Amino acid sequence: MKPKIWLSSPHMSGVEETYIKQAFEANWVAPLGPNVNGFENDLQSYLNEDRYVAALASGTSALHLSLILLGVTNGDEVVCQSKTFSASANPIVYQGATPVFVDSEKDTWNMCPEQLETAIKDRIEKGKIPKAIIPVHLYGMPYKVNEIHKIAKEYNIPVIEDSAESLGSHYNGQNCGTFGDLSILSFNGNKIITTSGGGALVTRTEEHKEKAVFLATQARDDAPHYQHSHIGYNYRMSNIVAGIGRGQMTILDSHVTKRRSNHELYKKTFSSNNKITFLNEPEGHFSNRWLSTILLDSKTTREGLRLALEKENIESRPLWKPMHQQPVFKNAPRYLNGVSDDLFERGLCLPSGSNLTNEQLDRVISAINTYFAVC
Numbered sequence: 001m002k003p004k005i006w007l008s009s010p011h012m013s014g015v016e017e018t019y020i021k022q023a024f025e026a027n028w029v030a031p032l033g034p035n036v037n038g039f040e041n042d043l044q045s046y047l048n049e050d051r052y053v054a055a056l057a058s059g060t061s062a063l064h065l066s067l068i069l070l071g072v073t074n075g076d077e078v079v080c081q082s083k084t085f086s087a088s089a090n091p092i093v094y095q096g097a098t099p100v101f102v103d104s105e106k107d108t109w110n111m112c113p114e115q116l117e118t119a120i121k122d123r124i125e126k127g128k129i130p131k132a133i134i135p136v137h138l139y140g141m142p143y144k145v146n147e148i149h150k151i152a153k154e155y156n157i158p159v160i161e162d163s164a165e166s167l168g169s170h171y172n173g174q175n176c177g178t179f180g181d182l183s184i185l186s187f188n189g190n191k192i193i194t195t196s197g198g199g200a201l202v203t204r205t206e207e208h209k210e211k212a213v214f215l216a217t218q219a220r221d222d223a224p225h226y227q228h229s230h231i232g233y234n235y236r237m238s239n240i241v242a243g244i245g246r247g248q249m250t251i252l253d254s255h256v257t258k259r260r261s262n263h264e265l266y267k268k269t270f271s272s273n274n275k276i277t278f279l280n281e282p283e284g285h286f287s288n289r290w291l292s293t294i295l296l297d298s299k300t301t302r303e304g305l306r307l308a309l310e311k312e313n314i315e316s317r318p319l320w321k322p323m324h325q326q327p328v329f330k331n332a333p334r335y336l337n338g339v340s341d342d343l344f345e346r347g348l349c350l351p352s353g354s355n356l357t358n359e360q361l362d363r364v365i366s367a368i369n370t371y372f373a374v375c
């Protein structure tokens, strides 16, 4: 068997170990310490819009705390992009609220502004104003920020920007991760930078950050004994993990460059294959191309190609299965136009890592060419 080629795997700079070593030497082996503050500062200066960053255990915990900060509770409704990873929606249910799923548009594959407005109007008519809107920059492609935020503003609904896949992307020159009333980042093992597992909450005010850190560290009141007047969580990032993050920040931009060049290579190579199409960047949208995605002409071709790659020990994966199709969300309200269902049937993610070698990319390309030569 040929060695495995992964969809997206961790890619260290080498500097990570220096920060971890410092943490061990100072015995900062805890969910606080200089690496946590350092990593937060690195992210704040990278994002560059006067935002505050709280480093947390995961992107999921950042989403959960966002909902808590916005007061989402039992019986509330929260609008969420249907085409996404389940972690965008699960925290809504942690709060006893109901997700309302909204379909995608074709230009970015993200939340459709028309469907969003339809959904909001209909929920209001049915008696409830949604408490928040969660759009996602899927695979690194910025959603239609102006259109979505205009509607949110019109109805006075806060936006939680799920930027888990889009650190390094920007929209009209402004970094993804800075558009929401609250925004979240993820540093899980397959993301554009990783801390093995981790995430962050990006806030516009220092008060929000402090409240998030308070809740993330078991909501301990100011007292010599342990005293609690809120339910707390154990959601803070550890100082060891944050050391990996500091190292990763030194190579974030080069990871974006490499991932974008993977995408360009696929696009150029398959430009004359009329069964493969690519998602181009609309004007003003700059994608980190976290994952290189393609659309095939049919579900049969997509599945055939996926199996052909699997035979060559090359990992590929269908695009996210929309949340409205997930058994666990079968009762959730949904506002659909068919776009995300079609993307799920015909879309495939190709190996996209920043550590892919030319030999590995050649193997992927020749496996795809072989498949189309015989099919």
Ligand SMILES: *Cc1c(COP(=O)(O)O)cnc(C)c1O
Binding pocket: 057, 058, 059, 060, 061, 084, 085, 087, 088, 136, 162, 164, 165, 185, 186, 187, 188, 197, 198, 199
């Ligand atoms: C990865 C991801 C998350 C969750 O982040 P974790 O750090 O894995 O908890 C949330 N939303 C999207 C779109 C993601 O891709």
